[in-house]
Amino acid sequence: MATVSRPLAYICCTLALCAAGLSAAQDKDPTAAAIEQYRQMLADGNPAELYELRGEELWKTKRGPKNASLEQCDLGLGPGKIKGAYTQLPRYFPDTDRVEDLESRLVTCMVQLQGFDREEVTKKPFGSASYQSDLEALVAYVVSQSRGMKMAVPQEHPKEREAYQLGREIFFYRAGPYDFACATCHSEDGKRIRLQDLPNLTQKKGAQFAYTTWPAYRVSQGELRTMQWRLWDCFRQQRFPEPKYASDATIALTTFLAVNANGAEYAGPAIKR
Ligand code: HEC
Numbered sequence: 001m002a003t004v005s006r007p008l009a010y011i012c013c014t015l016a017l018c019a020a021g022l023s024a025a026q027d028k029d030p031t032a033a034a035i036e037q038y039r040q041m042l043a044d045g046n047p048a049e050l051y052e053l054r055g056e057e058l059w060k061t062k063r064g065p066k067n068a069s070l071e072q073c074d075l076g077l078g079p080g081k082i083k084g085a086y087t088q089l090p091r092y093f094p095d096t097d098r099v100e101d102l103e104s105r106l107v108t109c110m111v112q113l114q115g116f117d118r119e120e121v122t123k124k125p126f127g128s129a130s131y132q133s134d135l136e137a138l139v140a141y142v143v144s145q146s147r148g149m150k151m152a153v154p155q156e157h158p159k160e161r162e163a164y165q166l167g168r169e170i171f172f173y174r175a176g177p178y179d180f181a182c183a184t185c186h187s188e189d190g191k192r193i194r195l196q197d198l199p200n201l202t203q204k205k206g207a208q209f210a211y212t213t214w215p216a217y218r219v220s221q222g223e224l225r226t227m228q229w230r231l232w233d234c235f236r237q238q239r240f241p242e243p244k245y246a247s248d249a250t251i252a253l254t255t256f257l258a259v260n261a262n263g264a265e266y267a268g269p270a271i272k273r
Contacts, residue, residue, distance in 0.1 A: 035197075048140055048217040048269035051224040055141025058134055064114030073109035075102070075142065086146035087266055090255045092157035099163040101254045103228045104246035106138050122245045126229050129222065139215055139226045146266045151212065153258040160255065163248075167256025170249060171201070176239040182253075185237070201257065211261035213270035220273055227254055 059070045075085035076093070090101040096108055103125070110116045127133035155161050174181040183202065185191070191198035200206035215226045225233075231250050235243050243250050 032197075046217055046269070046271045048144075048215075048224050048271065051137045051140035051217070051269070052144045053141075054132075055137035055139070058138055059141055064110065064116045066113065066115035068113045068115075070106075070109050070113060070138070072113060073106070075105055082142050082145045084146050084149050086143045087149045087151050088153060090160075090163065090251055090258060091154050092159050097159075098248075099157075099159050099251055099255060101227065101246070101251045102139060102142060103135060103226060104251060106135060106142070107246055125245045126225070126232075127223050136215075136224050136226055136229075140224050140269050143215055143266070143268050147268065149266055151208075151258065151261045151264050151266055153255070153262055155259060163252045163255040164259050166249075167252035167254070170253050171256055178239055180238045180240075182234065182238065185234075201260070204260065207257060207260035208264035211257050212264045212267045213272070215268055216270040216272040218272055224269060227257075 059073075062069050072079045074080075074093075074095075075082060076088050076091045077083075077085050086102055089105070090099050092099050093105065093108075098104075100108065107118060107121050110121050111118050121135070124131065125133055125135045127136050155164060171182045174184070185193075185198055186201040186206075188198075189200045189203070189206075191200075199210040201210060214230055215224060217224045228245055228250055231253055232243055232245075235241070
């Protein structure tokens with residue numbers, strides 16, 4: 001696939017420019033300035049667009065045992081309405097009597113409208129060099145339809161507020177072999193591991209930046225990654241058991257992060273190291 005070779009080109013040409021950025025930086029923290037410059041250059045040609053295109057095609061193609069497209073999928077704003085839908089997710093859905101994030105809702109639509117088997121759809125949600133994930137492409141397409149719009153995740157329904165509280169609890173819950181919580185790595189300003197900033201997710205600014213730039217195309221992995229993947233990977237870094245894809249715990253955490261980002265402009269799918 002084209003995405004495999006393109007990131008290499010980005011890295012090669014940006015490394016030289018990045019070094020130039022380093023010496024030219026006037027900022028107090030030249031490394032931060034150089035990383036910022038590197039990010040901006042990467043954003044000029046984001047391979048996430050290829051995923052968006054594939055996702056759009058998947059959305060509009062009749063598939064599954066019921067031979068239906070996803071064009072009647074209700075992401076919270078009514079059947080087929082995807083413009084801005086991502087800025088209001090996760091949210092409560094009466095038909096499933098559950099708070100759903102984008103990914104669990106897409107699974108719901110694939111099961112209800114297209115007749116796919118839930119286990120089958122969620123068995124391998126994350127793509128690799130040898131496997132393309134339909135869910136990742138669909139996510140890329142849907143979120144691209146919210147770019148530039150303000151995050152406005154609802155907290156009206158009791159189950160929405162419950163999900164936020166549960167997400168908050170999980171965020172601060174310490175356990176595992178290192179007694180880590182999400183907060184251990186994400187509640188201080190100015191932390192960094194390798195070239196990646198560790199956002200302070202307990203502050204408005206950090207929460208807004210982090211949330212509005214996911215999903216993202218990861219140059220280091222040559223893949224578009226979703227919010228469910230982001231959480232899965234951080235559970236792993238925390239030495240917690242692997243969370244189940246689109247489980248209530250991951251949706252609750254996403255609700256916590258998303259509501260904290262309310263008011264910020266959505267800027268995904270972004271591109272990250
Ligand atoms: C051991 C440290 C550690 C723990 C614990 C941890 N993370 Fe992370 N987190 C990271 C690192 C490192 C990154 C940077 C991403 C990378 O390069 O893979 C990150 C990135 C993120 C991001 C994306 C930030 C951005 O701007 O791109 C989010 C959101 C996030 N973590 C949420 C969580 C949540 C929620 C938890 C708890 C389930 C958690 N993290 C636990 C280390 C941690």
